[in-house]
Amino acid sequence: xxxxxxxxxxxxxxxxxxxxxxxxxxxxxxxxxxxxxxxxxxxxxxxxxxxxxxxxxxxxxxxxxxxxxxxxxxxxxxxxxxxxxxxxxxxxxxxxxxxxxxxxxxxxxxxxxxxxxxxxxxxxxxxxxxxxxxxxxxxxxxxxxxxxxxxxxxxxxxxxxxxxxxxxxxxxxxxxxxxxxxxxxxxxxxxxxxxxxx
Numbered sequence: 554x555x556x557x558x559x560x561x562x563x564x565x566x567x568x569x570x571x572x573x574x575x576x577x578x579x580x581x582x583x584x585x586x587x588x589x590x591x592x593x594x595x596x597x598x599x600x601x602x603x604x605x606x607x608x609x610x611x612x613x614x615x616x617x618x619x620x621x622x623x624x625x626x627x628x629x630x631x632x633x634x635x636x637x638x639x640x641x642x643x644x645x646x647x648x649x650x651x652x653x654x655x656x657x658x659x660x661x662x663x664x665x666x667x668x669x670x671x672x673x674x675x676x677x678x679x680x681x682x683x684x685x686x687x688x689x690x691x692x693x694x695x696x697x698x699x700x701x702x703x704x705x706x707x708x709x710x711x712x713x714x715x716x717x718x719x720x721x722x723x724x725x726x727x728x729x730x731x732x733x734x735x736x737x738x739x740x741x742x743x744x745x746x747x748x749x750x751x
């Protein structure tokens with residue numbers, strides 16, 4: 554086992570501990586077991602994504618500077634959002650996303666145009682679950698006047714979900730897909746890795 558793999562396994566355990574400390578089900582420890590062999594091939598930074606909690610519950614477990622997250626969409630509305638056609642999360646209740654870009658380069662670009670640019674670059678837009686996973690592990694990723702859209706999740710209307718800071722708290726909300734905002738980028742990842750590469 555290489556030092557890189559040992560370091561990756563340690564980071565996986567750290568991220569699991571973060572989830573457990575935030576009240577995620579104890580089964581999260583079991584759900585990540587199939588990911589351990591895949592860590593031998595992972596380079597760079599990555600984030601653990603789990604579907605053990607729905608987004609309405611998960612956003613409330615995000616904590617930034619002592620304040621918890623919230624959503625303007627209720628659980629039934631959030632349940633309407635699913636991955637867009639080009640986004641195919643790995644099977645199972647846990648996987649990794651690698652090389653996350655928060656989209657600073659596409660601020661003040663409409664979500665529609667940002668999605669096209671992300672896909673032209675060979676990257677993939679983050680989903681709602683992935684965005685929440687990111688700020689659960691790295692709450693500093695979302696900041697005042699520096700939020701990001703989650704264009705990998707849509708529900709068939711013109712809403713594009715996004716994370717930003719509102720009243721000092723991490724907020725899961727939405728913006729119109731045709732409207733640009735100077736403070737809102739569109740986040741993406743290089744790859745999703747499950748128990749077997751997908």
